Amino acid sequence: MNRILPVLTVVLVIVVLWYAAAVQLNKAWVYDQAERAGEPAPGFGALVGLTMNQDRPVLPTPHQVVVELAKSTFGMAVTSKKSLVYHGWVTISATLLGFVMGTTLGVLLAVGIIHNKAMDLSVMPWAIASQTIPILAIAPMIIVVMNSMGIQGLIPKAIISAFLSFFPVLVGMVKGLRSPDQMQLDLLSTYSASQGQTFWKLRLPSSMPYLFTSLKVGIAASLVGAIVGELPTGAVAGLGARLLSGSYYGQTVQIWAALFAAALVAAALVAVVGAVERRTLRRMGMAR
Amino acid sequence: MAEPVIVARDLNLVFQTNDGPVHALKDVNLTINKGDFVSFIGPSGCGKTTFLRAIAALEHPTGGVLTVNGMTPDEARRKRAYGYVFQAAGLYPWRTIAGNIRLPLEIMGFSKAEQEERIAQVLDLVELSGFGKKFPWQLSGGMQQRASIARALAFDADILLMDEPFGALDEIVRDRLNEEVLKLWARTGKTIGFVTHSIPEAVYLSTKIVVMSPRPGRITDVIDSPLPKERPLDIRDSAAFIEISHRVREGLRAGHSDE
Missing domain, CATH: 3.40.50.300 (P-loop containing nucleotide triphosphate hydrolases)
Incomplete structure (x- = not known):
């Protein structure tokens, strides 16, 4: 209860501010219409009414977004091109594939970095450099190059997802695999443990809290990557395509509904990773 | 001899x-x-x-x-x-007490049956029998250190x-x-x-x-203790004990004086 109240308060404040902003931003169109019709400008009460349910508002009101979200999620057959479930699934599948690819790459690079001096010195700067490239610049390149190789659809988007999500996993795992202190390593060396035994019995389990923190960042980044990857494909399918087609046709309500769908998907994905994290760390006796 | x-x-x-x-x-x-x-x-x-x-x-x-x-x-x-015991117990939080003692045995390739036998034996030796299934955080600091001694004893180092x-x-x-x-x-x-x-x-x-x-x-001094092998805690009030303590203190002071 004492957690719900503050959250509700913040939500309420946001909704109030949103409605106020909607009135402010959408009133220009109302005044414009009145002027064309030769009518006097409407008073405040009428103005509020006229800004609430416009077809193409500058800023849709919260209830418009919610209605659109509900309609395109529950009101359509899931195979319909207007269904957010359909588009959401297209995006989620690319996100998950990219997440798995990115996580695998990140973990493998981290394992290489901690075991190999040359990789330690060479890989990290490149990994950091890769993340300074604007993803919007590189995404179309990947799509175009892959397309010329005859690969379309899921894979190119997943690659863009992986490009974004490998980095937090790499950074977190390098830190995590190096987290055992000298005493722990000394202990294993008094047992004459091999490098492999040290890795499986000490380094990997020690890195789990770091891994999960990275995975939460990584899966959100994967979703961003998948959505960005959908933009240059020409608005075929996916939440990114919904965003793009919405902006082509000035369908602001559709854009906002897709935005919220993306945010909800991101929250759900992070929550799933969080649940796996709690379960795993509790079973490992490492719950914090 | x-x-x-x-x-x-x-x-x-x-x-x-x-x-x-x-x-x-x-x-x-x-x-x-x-x-x-x-x-x-x-x-x-x-x-x-x-x-x-x-x-x-x-x-x-x-x-x-x-x-x-x-x-x-x-x-x-x-x-x-040899077995080595560090200042901190350094037990793995994700392993039970028995699991921690099993660690060197796994690394050294003891058979499953022998692992279990040795774990039971050393747990008994440090008086932690019955705590094998507990996790380290469920034990006090002293018990954790005893578990780490058991771990060092498990593979029979002399x-x-x-x-x-x-x-x-x-x-x-x-x-x-x-x-x-x-x-x-x-x-x-x-x-x-x-x-x-x-x-x-x-x-x-x-x-x-x-x-x-x-x-x-x-090394500034090596003292062979004349105390008997059997030592109750109150031996620390005996004259012999105090004499050795004195000699150790003197040795430590001598080492410091030339700074």
Whole structure:
């Protein structure tokens, strides 16, 4: 209860501010219409009414977004091109594939970095450099190059997802695999443990809290990557395509509904990773 | 009759640091016999931990000879000559107490059946039977340290090296564990190397007390304790005990005076 109240308060404040902003931003169109019709400008009460349910508002009101979200999620057959479930699934599948690819790459690079001096010195700067490239610049390149190789659809988007999500996993795992202190390593060396035994019995389990923190960042980044990857494909399918087609046709309500769908998907994905994290760390006796 | 287990001859160990070389051990000569309980005592920087680590092949001497069971420390390690107990218990939080004791046994390739047998045996030895299924966080600090001693004993090393094992514990727990270590030593007949900076602890436990001093780290006195093997806690009020304590204190002071 004492957690719900503050959250509700913040939500309420946001909704109030949103409605106020909607009135402010959408009133220009109302005044414009009145002027064309030769009518006097409407008073405040009428103005509020006229800004609430416009077809193409500058800023849709919260209830418009919610209605659109509900309609395109529950009101359509899931195979319909207007269904957010359909588009959401297209995006989620690319996100998950990219997440798995990115996580695998990140973990493998981290394992290489901690075991190999040359990789330690060479890989990290490149990994950091890769993340300074604007993803919007590189995404179309990947799509175009892959397309010329005859690969379309899921894979190119997943690659863009992986490009974004490998980095937090790499950074977190390098830190995590190096987290055992000298005493722990000394202990294993008094047992004459091999490098492999040290890795499986000490380094990997020690890195789990770091891994999960990275995975939460990584899966959100994967979703961003998948959505960005959908933009240059020409608005075929996916939440990114919904965003793009919405902006082509000035369908602001559709854009906002897709935005919220993306945010909800991101929250759900992070929550799933969080649940796996709690379960795993509790079973490992490492719950914090 | 006394069989030498650890022998150091003119042992030197120099660390190269950014501030120049540090002479951690200088011309150390020492013989530890089978079944000895040897304490190393001295202020920080006197090389007592470094010497213990050199025996365990965690540091490598830069001069002189060091043998363990007649072998180099590296060979002795491969032959599982010693178990090492660190200042912190360092139990893996994701393993149970039994699982932690199983760790060296897994690494050394003991069979499943033998693992279980040894775990039960050493848990009994440190009086932790019935705690095997607990996780480390469910145990007190003293119990955790006992579990780490059990872990060091599990693979039957003849030498037990302990680096300030009770340094982080309060005095009451420490007294009890000291008593238990003595019992353990009497029951198993192991050779024990024990680093401490507590004079009463060193005198209470040891058959041989090695007093060390810093800059450069060296041995200033070696005291063979005349105390009997059987030592109740109140032996610490006896005249002999106080006399040895006095000699240790003098040795420590002498080491400091030339600074």
